[in-house]
Amino acid sequence: MPRIPLRKSFDIIKLAYHGCNNRPFFHIVLLKNISKRNAPPMEMLGTYDPMPNIYNEKLVSLDIDRIKFHLASGVSLSKPVEKLLGLSGLLPVHPMSYMTAKRNRQKLEEQAESEAANKKGEVEES
Amino acid sequence: MLCPITLRNFVKCGSVQRVFLDSGVKQVPLVNSVRFRKPRWLPIAKSKEFYVRKPTPIVPEEAEELYLRYSKYRADVASIRLFLKEQLSQKSVNLMEEQEKDDAADLKLMEEQVKEYNNQVASLRQKRQEQEILAEQERIEKAVRKQQDERLQRSLQAEKKLEQNKAAQFIPLENLDEAIETMLDSRSDYNYAVTNSGELIPGEYPDLASNKAPPRTKMSDVS
Numbered sequence: 001m002p003r004i005p006l007r008k009s010f011d012i013i014k015l016a017y018h019g020c021n022n023r024p025f026f027h028i029v030l031l032k033n034i035s036k037r038n039a040p041p042m043e044m045l046g047t048y049d050p051m052p053n054i055y056n057e058k059l060v061s062l063d064i065d066r067i068k069f070h071l072a073s074g075v076s077l078s079k080p081v082e083k084l085l086g087l088s089g090l091l092p093v094h095p096m097s098y099m100t101a102k103r104n105r106q107k108l109e110e111q112a113e114s115e116a117a118n119k120k121g122e123v124e125e126s
Numbered sequence: 127m128l129c130p131i132t133l134r135n136f137v138k139c140g141s142v143q144r145v146f147l148d149s150g151v152k153q154v155p156l157v158n159s160v161r162f163r164k165p166r167w168l169p170i171a172k173s174k175e176f177y178v179r180k181p182t183p184i185v186p187e188e189a190e191e192l193y194l195r196y197s198k199y200r201a202d203v204a205s206i207r208l209f210l211k212e213q214l215s216q217k218s219v220n221l222m223e224e225q226e227k228d229d230a231a232d233l234k235l236m237e238e239q240v241k242e243y244n245n246q247v248a249s250l251r252q253k254r255q256e257q258e259i260l261a262e263q264e265r266i267e268k269a270v271r272k273q274q275d276e277r278l279q280r281s282l283q284a285e286k287k288l289e290q291n292k293a294a295q296f297i298p299l300e301n302l303d304e305a306i307e308t309m310l311d312s313r314s315d316y317n318y319a320v321t322n323s324g325e326l327i328p329g330e331y332p333d334l335a336s337n338k339a340p341p342r343t344k345m346s347d348v349s
Contacts, residue, residue: 004160072210092202095195099188 014078024050
């Protein structure tokens, strides 16, 4: 029976889900790409709480020095981590962040237009 | 024509559900996806028999923008990585230099300390050695004196003894002939044998042999 060839193994900084039901919480960890999601990490580099708190903030903590060191030593980054680092200012803003923002903006504009059109219609009717 | 299902195709098509070949008659599935969740022999579900995944819609403007942004982003990240690497190596070099400097300073300090200690020990040792030499000399002098004393005592005693013996054994000139006479008279021959029963068998001079134990010349007789 043909066996699936082994995947190439390398170090990667990625998010590890450590929340519970309906309460996501992520650890930013250094792991092998082939290791399990919540495997004991080689190094923990920060946390990310995607749920906004009462001040409407999503809190992120990062060990910048260590991340710099790992970047220098050629560790790869997962996409969400790239986005977070882009927003934190260590790396340039990720293209997908720009794209999401653009899409959101378009959505808002469309909404505003439709609302304006609705209002216009209501005024004309009255 | 059917393509052989090679390992590469097999794995590659993990994400693609099925590839159909339009042979004109009917669609034949060429490659099945790997369904890790299900046993290999389970057939495709009835509802999914002719399902083909629709490709994700791509907006050309967005795609173009993303392409440009991604190429710039990758270049930027690569340059940042390079910069960080250089910084790191610089840091390590600086650290090494500092370490070397510190090591040199430590070594110098240690050398000074050792020198000081050596000098201290050397002075102490010199004092001790001087004392030891003095003590040794004194001891030798004492021993020599003792030896000389003993030798002197011995010689004195010997002289005393000699004086005494001299007084007993000395033969003056007047008595010389007499002494010679007595010596000649008191000759004895010891060249004899003794049997088991105790009899004497005389040798060359039987007369002399009769004097078994020749009379010893006493000092008093001589003088």
